[in-house]
Amino acid sequence: MKNFAKLVTALAFLLVATSSPAQTGDTDENESLRMTALEALISAPPERALPIVDKVLAGSHSTELKERALFILSQMETPESQSRLLEYARDAEGELQSEAIRMIGIGGDSGAMASLGDIYQGGDEDVREAVLEAYLIADDANAVFEIAANTSDEGEFSSAVQMLGAMGANAQLRDLRSRAGLSESLIEAYAISGDADSLRELAQDDSNPEMQVHAIESLGIVGGADVGPTLVGLYRGATNEDIKEAALDGLLIAGHDAGVLELYREASNADEKRDLLEYLVIMDSDAVWDLIDSAFEGAE
Amino acid sequence: MVSLSLLTTLLLFGPMPVIAATFDNGDGWYKWSVEGRVDMGSSCCYQLRGDSVTRKTCNLDAEHGTIISDSDCNGQSGKLTFYVRSEGGEPALVRAFDANCPVSTEESVTDLGSVTLAESDSMLLEIVQARDLDMDVREEALFWLVQAGSDATFDYLDRLLSNR
Numbered sequence: 303m304k305n306f307a308k309l310v311t312a313l314a315f316l317l318v319a320t321s322s323p324a325q326t327g328d329t330d331e332n333e334s335l336r337m338t339a340l341e342a343l344i345s346a347p348p349e350r351a352l353p354i355v356d357k358v359l360a361g362s363h364s365t366e367l368k369e370r371a372l373f374i375l376s377q378m379e380t381p382e383s384q385s386r387l388l389e390y391a392r393d394a395e396g397e398l399q400s401e402a403i404r405m406i407g408i409g410g411d412s413g414a415m416a417s418l419g420d421i422y423q424g425g426d427e428d429v430r431e432a433v434l435e436a437y438l439i440a441d442d443a444n445a446v447f448e449i450a451a452n453t454s455d456e457g458e459f460s461s462a463v464q465m466l467g468a469m470g471a472n473a474q475l476r477d478l479r480s481r482a483g484l485s486e487s488l489i490e491a492y493a494i495s496g497d498a499d500s501l502r503e504l505a506q507d508d509s510n511p512e513m514q515v516h517a518i519e520s521l522g523i524v525g526g527a528d529v530g531p532t533l534v535g536l537y538r539g540a541t542n543e544d545i546k547e548a549a550l551d552g553l554l555i556a557g558h559d560a561g562v563l564e565l566y567r568e569a570s571n572a573d574e575k576r577d578l579l580e581y582l583v584i585m586d587s588d589a590v591w592d593l594i595d596s597a598f599e600g601a602e
Numbered sequence: 603m604v605s606l607s608l609l610t611t612l613l614l615f616g617p618m619p620v621i622a623a624t625f626d627n628g629d630g631w632y633k634w635s636v637e638g639r640v641d642m643g644s645s646c647c648y649q650l651r652g653d654s655v656t657r658k659t660c661n662l663d664a665e666h667g668t669i670i671s672d673s674d675c676n677g678q679s680g681k682l683t684f685y686v687r688s689e690g691g692e693p694a695l696v697r698a699f700d701a702n703c704p705v706s707t708e709e710s711v712t713d714l715g716s717v718t719l720a721e722s723d724s725m726l727l728e729i730v731q732a733r734d735l736d737m738d739v740r741e742e743a744l745f746w747l748v749q750a751g752s753d754a755t756f757d758y759l760d761r762l763l764s765n766r
Contacts, residue, residue: 331737332762335730338741339759342748350756358763 333364340370348378356386369401376409384411391421400432407436415440422449430458434465443471450474451481460487467494476500484513493520502532511544518548522555530558537565550581559587566593621728625688630710631662635683635701636722636750645682645749646703660699662687662707682750684722685711686729693729696742698749719752726750727758 340358343351351374358371375387387409390402403421406414415436422433437445443466450462464487466475472495479488484504492500501524504517518536521529530553537549553561559582566578582590625632647660662685681701687694687709699705729735729743747755 331733334737334741335744336763338744339748339762342745343759346748346751346756350751354756354759354763357760361764363763 333367336363336367337370340367340374343374344377348380348383352378352380352383352386355383359390365397368398372398372402372405373408376405376411379409379411381413384409384414387411388414388417391417396428400428403429403432403436404439407439410440415442415445419445419448431461434461438465438469441469443469443474447471447474447478450478456485456487459485463487463491464494467491470495472497472500484510486513486516489513489516489520492517493523496524498524498526498529505532505536508541511542515544515548518545519551519555522552525556529556530561533558534561534564538568550578554581554585557585559585559589563587563589563593619728620724621693621732622691624714624725625686625691625693625712627712628710629689629691630712631685631687631707632712632714633683633685634714634722634725635681635716636719637681644700644703645698646700657703659704659706660697662697662705663709682746684726684746686725692735693732693739693743694736696726696729696739696746698746719750720754722750723747723752723754727755 336358340355343354355371355374359368359375363371372387372390375383375390378384387402387406391399391406391414393399394402403418406418418433418436422430425433434446434449437443446462446465446469450459450466453459453462459482463475463478466478467490472492475488475491475495475497479500482488489501489504492504498521501517501521505514505521507517508514518533521533533549533552533556537546537553540546540549550562553559562578562581562585566575566582569575569578579590579593582593647658649656649658679700679702682698683701683703683705685695685697685699685705687696726743726747730740730747732740748759
């Protein structure tokens with residue numbers, strides 16, 4: 303056993319000392335091993351892993367390998383690794399820079415997150431998009447709110463409020479209404495975030511008819527048990543055709559054919575009945591067949 | 603006693619000399635223990651229910667993987683036990699658990715005893731570099747090689763991830 307142990311030890315030193323992982327150039331096989339090796343570093347001591355990760359990022363490796371290296375860097379939770387990640391977020395170019403920014407969001411280090419604001423201000427469209435994604439990943443709604451509240455650029459505002467909608471940041475979105483005023487992108491964000499209460503209020507506010515129409519249609523996107531009756535009520539109380547059409551579109555989006563059928567039965571003129579029947583057909587409602595049967599029986 | 607030069611030749615050109623010499627008890631599991639990194643965390647199988655984390659027996663024959671837990675401090679023994687499944691004389695699966703982790707299997711287990719980190723590295727690295735083996739088992743061996751964390755392994759990683 304002793305001789306065997308000596309043999310194995312000698313072979314071990316020889317094997318490790320002489321092994322040359324990429325003797326035949328870069329191959330898919332080596333790439334796969336490199337990826338595994340990198341991923342295995344996630345549980346290695348940071349002081350051992352960081353120099354290796356640094357080499358990968360500085361070397362001429364594939365973008366995929368470098369992106370994985372950035373992820374490993376984001377998970378190290380040491381000041382040095384977060385500092386390195388921030389360097390890449392600031393100084394790298396193209397997809398690697400965007401990925402480094404997103405990795406800051408994944409890691410969630412507060413110091414690195416705090417630096418994203420400066421990176422956003424100095425960045426191009428891709429960089430700004432990556433910063434917003436990082437805020438989304440880290441669930442930092444306040445940072446996105448600040449962007450939306452302080453911009454005069456409509457496109458930038460729209461991107462930021464859409465992100466707030468995706469984050470379900472109802473409080474920040476409502477706050478924006480008082481600071482930035484009402485806009486179509488803000489109403490869409492209410493729909494994305496599922497804020498039926500705000501949309502219901504806007505749907506009943508006829509001081510801005512264009513925004514009222516958007517709000518009514520957006521109620522259909524939010525859905526829910528109360529939305530159908532709300533939309534039916536808006537249709538019944540509509541003072542113009544635009545509101546009626548918006549309410550019907552909302553019912554169509556929400557799939558509330560029972561409400562449309564109710565309105566059909568209430569309608570008193572043929573044009574209106576025809577419009578409502580069209581909606582029922584588009585909605586592929588079974589109620590249409592009941593209406594056809596009733597028509598044949600002479601009831602309609 | 604075989605000369606070192608012949609062994610070197612076998613090493614560079616022969617198919618897994620150490621593994622072949624070691625896994626000579628037929629198909630089944632082979633295990634060995636080695637001193638691991640004390641800060642590695644505990645590698646075992648766990649049942650997660652809400653905030654509750656309970657250790658459970660790892661079934662070598664099942665498909666589930668392993669969790670390395672930072673919170674199971676009482677479970678850490680500072681020793682890793684490697685399990686390599688041999689099929690037709692070749693490694694087919696590599697798994698590793700904390701030496702304290704309860705393990706079960708329906709298959710035979712040949713216990714190779716305690717080995718040094720260098721000896722363990724040698725066997726795992728041989729699997730990693732065996733190009734005729736399935737990539738999955740090579741990657742498993744590489745993962746656990748890194749978890750054992752010897753200086754030689756990090757030197758190897760440095761070369762692997764520096765070369766292109």
